[in-house]
Amino acid sequence: MRGKLERQHFEKLLREHSGIVFKVVGMYAREREEREDLAQEIHAQCWRSFASFDERRAKFSTWMYRVALNVAISHGRRRQRDLASHFEPLETHHLETIGGEAPDDADERVAALHAVIAQLDGLNRALILMYLEDRAYAEIAEVLGISETNVATKINRIKHTLRVRMLGARAEALDETGSS
Amino acid sequence: MELDEMKLAWQQMNRKLDALQTMNANLGAERKAGRARRTMLRARALIWSETIIAGLTLLALGGFIWDQTAMRFMVPALILYPVAIAVFASGIRQLMLASRIDFSEPVLEIQRQLESLRGLRLRTTQMEFLWMLLLWVPVAIVIARCVGVDLYAAMGAPWMAWNVALGVAAVPCLLWLARRFAPAFNRSSIGRTLIDQLTGQGLAATREQVAAIARFERE
Numbered sequence A: 001m002r003g004k005l006e007r008q009h010f011e012k013l014l015r016e017h018s019g020i021v022f023k024v025v026g027m028y029a030r031e032r033e034e035r036e037d038l039a040q041e042i043h044a045q046c047w048r049s050f051a052s053f054d055e056r057r058a059k060f061s062t063w064m065y066r067v068a069l070n071v072a073i074s075h076g077r078r079r080q081r082d083l084a085s086h087f088e089p090l091e092t093h094h095l096e097t098i099g100g101e102a103p104d105d106a107d108e109r110v111a112a113l114h115a116v117i118a119q120l121d122g123l124n125r126a127l128i129l130m131y132l133e134d135r136a137y138a139e140i141a142e143v144l145g146i147s148e149t150n151v152a153t154k155i156n157r158i159k160h161t162l163r164v165r166m167l168g169a170r171a172e173a174l175d176e177t178g179s180s
Numbered sequence B: 001m002e003l004d005e006m007k008l009a010w011q012q013m014n015r016k017l018d019a020l021q022t023m024n025a026n027l028g029a030e031r032k033a034g035r036a037r038r039t040m041l042r043a044r045a046l047i048w049s050e051t052i053i054a055g056l057t058l059l060a061l062g063g064f065i066w067d068q069t070a071m072r073f074m075v076p077a078l079i080l081y082p083v084a085i086a087v088f089a090s091g092i093r094q095l096m097l098a099s100r101i102d103f104s105e106p107v108l109e110i111q112r113q114l115e116s117l118r119g120l121r122l123r124t125t126q127m128e129f130l131w132m133l134l135l136w137v138p139v140a141i142v143i144a145r146c147v148g149v150d151l152y153a154a155m156g157a158p159w160m161a162w163n164v165a166l167g168v169a170a171v172p173c174l175l176w177l178a179r180r181f182a183p184a185f186n187r188s189s190i191g192r193t194l195i196d197q198l199t200g201q202g203l204a205a206t207r208e209q210v211a212a213i214a215r216f217e218r219e
Helices: A004-016 A018-028 A032-052 A060-082 A103-118 A122-132 A137-144 A148-179 B003-023 B033-067 B071-100 B107-146 B151-155 B157-180 B189-199 B201-217
Strands: none
Touching: A004 A018, A004 A032, A004 A060, A018 A032, A018 A060, A018 A122, A032 A060, A060 A122, A060 A137, A060 B107, A103 B003, A122 A137, A122 A148, A122 B003, A122 B107, A122 B201, A137 A148, A137 B107, B033 B071, B033 B107, B071 B107, B107 B151, B107 B157, B107 B201, B151 B157
């Protein structure tokens, strides 16, 4: 039986780092009910794995990223088997919002971000999440279990792929505008 | 979208999430903990119950074989025995694999372990289903004998032979039906799981996931 002190310590750390769960959940689940389920699954798994957490070996945030991403990626694969992706696929109308500065474009930009993320598989999504959170390449490598060089290579590759896709979509949009 | 633009959109999303976070400060609330825990417990309970049933079946079959003198009852039990061993061993292996999975380990390693476990589960379930179709007659003989009925005398050899042949023929027929009517079954999660396991699509998906993990690991 786990002690009361341990539980309190765990809940304190969880509250301090709750943003990690929110961001992982936001990356891997779209609908409210699914987000709640995933968040609870992550919390439950964090508690079960807490006995293995050693402050001397890793930061709590690194440890928590690993647990949260492992749960989220598994959850995502189960959902993929059950349903088609809930994320809206990238459409040409999203291009009109990219790079827009007007405050009204904020929601559309976020929607476009989700559309881009939806094209990534679970592992690449984890990589991009940590990159967008300004995590060091060393930490990303430690969480994922790959080398730092691999992290840098993959991020460059994703940048290139997104650029190519966006150029392709923009070309389509221009064609549509020209023909209409 | 360039990654810099993505970061801008990400920061905007984070501001929304931070607002949500403030409203939902009580993250550790038990209100919905039940559903997530029930899903996890159900998956584990299934493996435990299958393993226990297989273990009890082994004990029962062992006792049955020991008690029989007539070959016509011993042979069906001897045919079932290695299948029960295989199911029991697979259950033990699944429990061992599951107990070793530590979600705080690096993501790639855990995803690989999870897919291995899933692959083992799928292969076991597929094996159980197919063997039941092929071996239901020996099962019926053993169970009938346990309640004092001699199925050979009651039903006759032609009936036995006919049902063994039916079991063998049922396997390709069911596979064809599963592939043909998959869209209808896909509406329910149980139906989808059944189709995945019958047709091997689930195993193929698992193998693809393991390959995708290996590709991700390579530079």
